[in-house]
Amino acid sequence: MNTVEWSETLLLDFPPMDEVHHTFVDLLALAQAAPDETLPQAWSAVIDHTVRHFGNEDDWMRRTRFAAADNHIMQHKVVLNVMREGLGLARAGNMAAVREMAGELAVWFAKHTQTLDAALALHMRSVQSDAPARRTNRANEHPVSAP
Template sequence: MSRLEWSDALSLDLPPMDDTHREFVDLLAVADAAADDAIIPAWRTLIAHTQVHFDQEDRWMRETRFAAGNCHTVQHKVVLDVMREGLRRAENGDIAVLRLMAGELAQWFPQHAQSMDAALALHMRRCGLDPLTGEVLNPEALPDAEISSCGSAACTPETRDEATAG
């Protein structure tokens, strides 16, 4: 049984993002439940999906003036790098690492979705970004300068300033 299942708590009320997230959860469950002889192909499928998933969100961030080096984009890169390293190790005989990673991803994903992705979804709605065409329907709502944080409360300049002031 999967350690992560889709629920309304993961929904961000943005169908293209929710659909992609639901597919991620489903593919993670397949990898998590896979027999030893099937886990590597399942992990490859999960990586391929995750690359497209993260590329899509990174494109949405660029289209709405999130900075290229923001922490959300950096987290995407790190997660994919770790997933690929796990695959490399599994291909060299360490299947257990993928089982461990599946559990870690099941814990990481809800936090990521409910913080960084939720902030992105809210920003996209404010800007009126059509996620399918890339058209910004409310360009006056775009920030004047690129957003250098991920947009989550933990990463806003005000929150960082408060944390370091005390």
């Protein structure tokens, strides 16, 4: 099974994402190591975190009009749907399927982080660095809140 560990290859130099990603990795690792009797609860904790994690990213993309938002948000929806199916499998006693799913999620997460999330982190850093200039240059408009 593919396991997940936090490493510097997952750092994106955008602390709000890096922190939530680190927590995701920790929770997924706990689920992967969980005995069968606690796997449904551990998997549920990964899902609960992921709902907030993806929700925050989706909100950032929408608010800042991130160019690749549609594809990125769709991936989030698909992954969450599969994870929720996994919870049903875990509750039905099919732990092997959930463990396989967790391994595939680990691989997907590393690729997703290093591609789509890396692009989003770059965009978010750019938006943050532009925010004070926008406030100064557009004094008559409503202030832009930095993510």
